Amino acid sequence: MHQGECLCGKVKFQITQKITDIIMCHCSECRRVQGSAFATNGNVESKNFKFLSGENNLTEFKENNNKSRFFCCSCGAPIMAKLKNNPDYTRVRLGTITTDIDEMIEKHIFTASKANWDTICDNITQHKEW
Ligand SMILES: [Zn+2]
Ligand SMILES: [Zn+2]
Numbered sequence: 001m002h003q004g005e006c007l008c009g010k011v012k013f014q015i016t017q018k019i020t021d022i023i024m025c026h027c028s029e030c031r032r033v034q035g036s037a038f039a040t041n042g043n044v045e046s047k048n049f050k051f052l053s054g055e056n057n058l059t060e061f062k063e064n065n066n067k068s069r070f071f072c073c074s075c076g077a078p079i080m081a082k083l084k085n086n087p088d089y090t091r092v093r094l095g096t097i098t099t100d101i102d103e104m105i106e107k108h109i110f111t112a113s114k115a116n117w118d119t120i121c122d123n124i125t126q127h128k129e130w
Contacts, residue, residue, distance in 0.1 A: 002015040002019065002099045002101070003052075004079075004096045004097040004098055006072035006077035008072060008075035010054040010075075011054035011058060011072045012051070013052060014052055015044050016048045017048040019043065019092065019094070019097075020044070022094065022106055023042075023108070025038055025040075025109050026038040026110045026111050026113060027113050030110075033069065037115055038108070038114070039093065040093070041081070041091050041093055042091070042092055042094055042103070043092075044090050044092055045089060045090075046088055046090045049080070049090045057073055058071065058072060059071055059072075059073040063081075065084070066083050066085055070082070077093075078096070079093060079096055080092050105124055106124075107125040108125070108126045110130075111128055112129060
């Protein structure tokens with residue numbers, strides 16, 4: 001069970017399962033959308049992801065025909081991404097989760113395109129791409 005919220009607190013959500021497939025992605029898209037060295041994202045089943053408030057405060061950014069990113073239109077916090085061809089899963093942004101995360105982080109991906117100032121200092125598996 002997890003809870004999360006955006007920076008301004010208008011968008012609040014809860015997750016009623018363990019988060020799976022947690023990765024740290026260093027690709028240029030994730031860096032730009034997070035404004036950071038990498039994004040830490042994980043999967044939950046969409047049926048286990050429920051908004052407690054502020055769902056209508058989300059803006060959808062259609063990155064392409066399949067992928068949409070959702071962020072708070074007041075504070076800009078990235079909440080989640082969804083794929084049209086895989087609607088049963090929601091990809092959550094772990095930085096917006098306020099409860100402790102004990103789930104294991106599986107890997108770093110797209111390390112070949114990481115920022116030149118980004119130094120990976122842990123022992124988690126690294127993949128140059130996926
Ligand atoms: Zn907000
Ligand atoms: Zn990425």
